Amino acid sequence: MQMVERRFPGVILLASVNADRIFSAGTVVLGLLAGAFLGTAIIGAY
Numbered sequence: 001m002q003m004v005e006r007r008f009p010g011v012i013l014l015a016s017v018n019a020d021r022i023f024s025a026g027t028v029v030l031g032l033l034a035g036a037f038l039g040t041a042i043i044g045a046y
């Protein structure tokens with residue numbers, strides 16, 4: 001890993017940015033799924 005860090009210093013930054021994007025996208029998807037579940041639960045109750 002140290003060799004990669006020395007030869008490609010931007011790889012660490014790129015990996016951290018991509019991890020942040022994956023986390024953000026996952027949070028949005030989880031929120032949409034939770035909203036859909038609650039919506040069907042509320043509408044289905046009537």
